Amino acid sequence: MRAVFLDRSTISEDIDLSPIESHVTTISYFEHTANEKVIFRAKFAEIIISNKVMITAEIINQLPKLKLICIAATGTNNVDLVAAQKAGIAVCNVSGYANTAVTQYVFAMLLEYLQKTSHYIENSRHGHWQNSPVFCHFGLPINELATKKIAIIGYGALGKQVSKIAKAFAMEVLIAERKSASTIRPGRVSFEQAISSADIISLHAPLSIETENLINQQSIKAMQTGVIIINTARGGLVNSIDLLAALKSKKVGAAILDVLEHEPPAHDHPLLNAKLDNLLITAHIAWGSLQAQQRLINRLADNIKSYQQGVQLNRVV
Structure with a gap:
């Protein structure tokens, strides 16, 4: 053939x-x-x-x-x-x-943001440690994953793999029920409870009429101040304009995005031009080990x- x-x-x-x-x-x-x-x-x-x-x-x-x-x-x-x-x-x-590849990306990027690895490597390259009067040199604050609550939106094979690794980091896993669900399955919590309780929200849902713009002004308002949102699923799950406003106000502490609504994105995409320290964007490569x-x-x-x-x-x- x-x-x-x-x-x-x-x-x-x-x-x-x-x-x-x-x-x-x-x-x-x-x-x-x-x-x-x-x-x-x-x-x-x-x-x-x-x-x-x-x-x-x-x-x-x-x-x-x-x-x-x-x-x-x-x-x-x-x-x-x-x-x-x-x-x-x-x-x-x-x-x-790509289950293992995407899961690895999720935690690599979370660790990069919380551990500030690149920041500290650059500090050493620029001589800040060498010039320190004490044995260590601190710059940006470092935070741990342990005890943080991670809400998983979309509990297919990818969501399950992320849940498994999150538990290995001693995180508390919240498995969100579908937003429109009338009943909550065992082992899950309502969508509203998941996003309002979470320190980190990881998106793994397919894009559909029900999930388009799932992360918008209304749902962001229900989240904790300082929440971290990571999207490796589909760009259309997130309303970019609403997310940008929340990042600027620090309602959303950070966003890690591997996908956008249209790919490749336009040069004038508002998120790509935002130049915010709390926004990390990669070019749809989470799957690509x-x-x-x-x-x-x-x-x-x-x-x-x-x-x-x-x-x-x-x-x-």
């Missing part, structure tokens, strides 16, 4: 792609693909691999050779699933490959192999 990878640049050059190559006749790689070029680049392909390139109904209807769409991610919003199903095209995704990326490729290969064998693996359509 002939394949095309439409956005190869979403995967590191250090990753071995041979697992995919071993299950296809030929494969063409494109670093990135604009929407208007998808049909031309995929017109002979039986398999499309796409991380974020949109595969619309219009595109699907003009690719008669297409048999399988492999999404190189968990989210499926870049593919018109209804159109694919009508056309008899199988669609597969990959999940669970080399090990996680290799697991992703290996599971894409498994999806292709399973399709060829008539076995449904990770099928969404």
